[in-house]
Amino acid sequence: MIAGIELGGTKCICMLATFEGKIAERVRIATTDPDTTLAAIEDTVAGWCGIDAIGIASFGPIAIDRASPDYGWITATPKPGWAGTDVAGRIERRFGVPVGFQTDVVGAALAEGEWGASRQLADHAYVTIGTGVGVGLVASARPVVGLTHQELGHFRPVRREGDDWPGNCPFHGACCEGLASGPAIAARTGRRADALPAEWPAWALVAHPLAQLCHLLVLTGIPRRIVFGGGVALGALALLPLVREMLDASLGDYGDRALLGDLDAFIVPAELGADAGPLGAILLGRQALADG
Template sequence: MQEFYALIEAGGTKFNCAIADKQRNILVEKRFDTTTPVDTISAVIAFFKQQQQAGYNFRKLGLACFGPLDLNPASLSFGSITSTPKPHWSNVDIKQQLEKGLHCAVFIDTDVNAAALAEFKWGASQNTSVNIYVTVGTGVGGGVVINGQTLKGLVHPELGHMLISGVPEIKGVCPFHGNCVEGLAAGRSMAAIWQQSADSMKEDHPAWDIEAKVLGNFCHNLMVSFSPQSIVLGGGVMSKKGLLEKTIEYAEQSLKNYIVFPYNQGLKQIITAPGLGSRSGVFGALALILD
């Protein structure tokens, strides 16, 4: 009997919902705007109930969710979104609501931890012992996988709030930390800093060189903090032509040949685009189940 899985890539802008099988075939897919918790979660539950009625009987749901999250299984609020800047979503018990509404087991982790796990299993980070996935989009987030397990300590990685120095050209706009990666390099921050959307900036706009410098410094920090064999840079902002290559150049300049790489290895082999394209998040939800 074929087994089906429910998948949710829950972002601050969209909830991408899907039904898939073990072979990563996406059988049904639909996106919902992230509005209020009541409206969004109700729409998601209704969608999956329709799929159950259509014959996609699933017992497990993978939830790759924006955060911060409570990922401590011993906590009374396990599976809840905690103090997120997303309006109305703080302290929402999303895991519990989905389990009650759909009568299935829900496997939860951060969206970026899940994406890092998917890239480790099937994408650009295969055959590594330490890998990192970073999304540079409306915000900036990062997930870490060590020896095939997502990193969860006191809470979970918040790599987007790593402080960045050496970029005097701009002032970060993060309401918590100012000059952190998210405050300097997220699409939302770029729009605030430059008074125009990143989408509307031409390739020769000075913002892109500064963006690459910020991300290059960020990759420097990731290299000396985690010693990863793979850093995957995804998200809408990274789709800008030439940004990945320029980021690698700035990371190389920042590191100043301090790290001695194995033979035939260098930052060009370590810092890459996603191997799964735009599917890292939704396949991350599947990876949480299969893991």
């Protein structure tokens, strides 16, 4: 049995599942301060017998380099009180089983690859559009890691002609997240994304940076499919068709376009919904168990 913990900015989902992903238990915990939240998670997991490994899919930024002294920590997060919190080490010391630790976006990417929109594909990308814009890259069915995790939501796109809105990212202004996230849409329009009609003409202003993000992902040579999740991406019917159209124009005739195939099958919506994060944590625990 594997315990999965999706540690989110507002809530945590603790899940108990079999190695194959059959869900046995699911518990929701509010994310408050670190000590209260982690203690509640520990109490939940302690009530489950026979756990062989634990996976944690966490909000970030986080330290994922196992050679680093702060591996398993939440690092420079803007969430009050959570910067410098040792998450994975605390859980591992409490339960004494292998613990996998990655971002919540990578967790969702792994789950979509195993049971969702990218199943049977070992190389894929997951893009979440919600409170922020996040990207998880998976190659050979494992997260792509190096110095740290991907932060591609903060790349700076070329602006659409005539659009000089400054964006709302507190760090980079008009980065992809500052132009296309839920808070960015609300700041620009005064309305939540789910309250905007499909025929809203300015969806093109949201799709434009996302298409450039997809262009960038294509040029990495990794994803055989790009899956979009998150409330904005899954709630706006007009968005993905515009992203596909703009990606097609952006790529032009460069490269072997036959590799991408039909863009309707290359850029697709996520299938697992709210289960993607905790199921991804289950997979992180499974990988930690396999790695010993």
